[in-house]
Amino acid sequence: MDRFRMIFQYFQSNSESVMNGICGLLALASVKMYTSLDFSCPCLPQYNMAYGLGIMFVPPIILFLCGLILNRQALVMLEEWRRPAGRRKKDPAVIRYMCSSIMQRAMVAPVVWIIVTLLDGKCLICAFSGSMDPQKFVGFANVSTEQVQQLLAKVPCKDDELMRNSTSRKAVSRYLRCCSQALGWSILLILIIAAFLARWLRPCFNQATLLQARHWSNYIDIEQKIFEETCCEHSRLFAHKCILHFFESMQQEIRLHRFSLPREGEEAEGEEGPLQGITDQDQVNKLLKTWYYEKPPLDVS
Numbered sequence: 001m002d003r004f005r006m007i008f009q010y011f012q013s014n015s016e017s018v019m020n021g022i023c024g025l026l027a028l029a030s031v032k033m034y035t036s037l038d039f040s041c042p043c044l045p046q047y048n049m050a051y052g053l054g055i056m057f058v059p060p061i062i063l064f065l066c067g068l069i070l071n072r073q074a075l076v077m078l079e080e081w082r083r084p085a086g087r088r089k090k091d092p093a094v095i096r097y098m099c100s101s102i103m104q105r106a107m108v109a110p111v112v113w114i115i116v117t118l119l120d121g122k123c124l125i126c127a128f129s130g131s132m133d134p135q136k137f138v139g140f141a142n143v144s145t146e147q148v149q150q151l152l153a154k155v156p157c158k159d160d161e162l163m164r165n166s167t168s169r170k171a172v173s174r175y176l177r178c179c180s181q182a183l184g185w186s187i188l189l190i191l192i193i194a195a196f197l198a199r200w201l202r203p204c205f206n207q208a209t210l211l212q213a214r215h216w217s218n219y220i221d222i223e224q225k226i227f228e229e230t231c232c233e234h235s236r237l238f239a240h241k242c243i244l245h246f247f248e249s250m251q252q253e254i255r256l257h258r259f260s261l262p263r264e265g266e267e268a269e270g271e272e273g274p275l276q277g278i279t280d281q282d283q284v285n286k287l288l289k290t291w292y293y294e295k296p297p298l299d300v301s
Contacts, residue, residue, distance in 0.1 A: 052127025
């Protein structure tokens with residue numbers, strides 16, 4: 001259990017390489033999930049669009065939330081944004097940098113899912129086959145409006161008896177698949193151009209501000225982790241001391257059973273230092289409240 005906790009804490013660290021690896025794994029997982037998905041369009045006019053768009057956009061929302069959950073810096077950023085200023089001012093540039101970094105990593109897997117679905121074309125065919133203009137395709141001229149809607153809704157179902165050998169179905173399906181793939185490649189091209197411009201135009205901006213924001217965002221994360229570790233150590237020592245006080249009334253029985261409590265000097269030497277004179281629950285609560293509302297200024301002089 002301890003080993004699992006250590007591995008989980010390691011993957012929740014602020015290391016950019018680890019977070020990039022997690023984003024890559026989520027992206028690969030999204031592709032694997034889509035390829036193993038049993039896509040079955042209902043082929044009903046009232047359900048096709050909901051099903052097609054649901055498959056296209058609901059899993060990306062889930063992947064986006066997973067990306068936020070796995071990124072420890074998301075919680076750190078929210079805490080930094082919501083905390084009172086106290087004795088330490090809040091830097092909006094640091095919060096913006098953290099938010100930008102979090103969003104970029106969390107959006108990788110959802111964007112991969114959407115692009116893969118568009119390049120495949122099944123979702124778009126299912127969602128918009130019933131919205132096509134029947135006048136553009138032969139085979140729907142002498143059919144009533146209600147029957148046209150039924151036939152268009154059955155376009156994704158190539159195994160249907162009515163549409164199995166229909167050239168109109170193939171034409172509508174081919175047209176929508178071309179539109180879907182064109183949209184997918186366009187989105188991919190736009191993202192690549194945006195990444196290229198962001199990469200090569202970054203040196204044109206103030207690098208000192210970027211370095212400061214990156215440094216203090218890492219500092220906030222490391223400070224939070226060290227504070228949590230210190231609180232755990234403090235809690236262990238405080239609990240140990242409380243248990244020793246609880247057993248003071250049983251010292252006679254403990255001696256009879258050849259157990260020994262630490263001597264007063266040893267206890268003071270080993271635990272009084274880290275506890276810093278804290279002796280009750282109210283003092284601990286006051287300490288934690290002071291840390292939250294009045295964090296010390298970043299000055300060690």
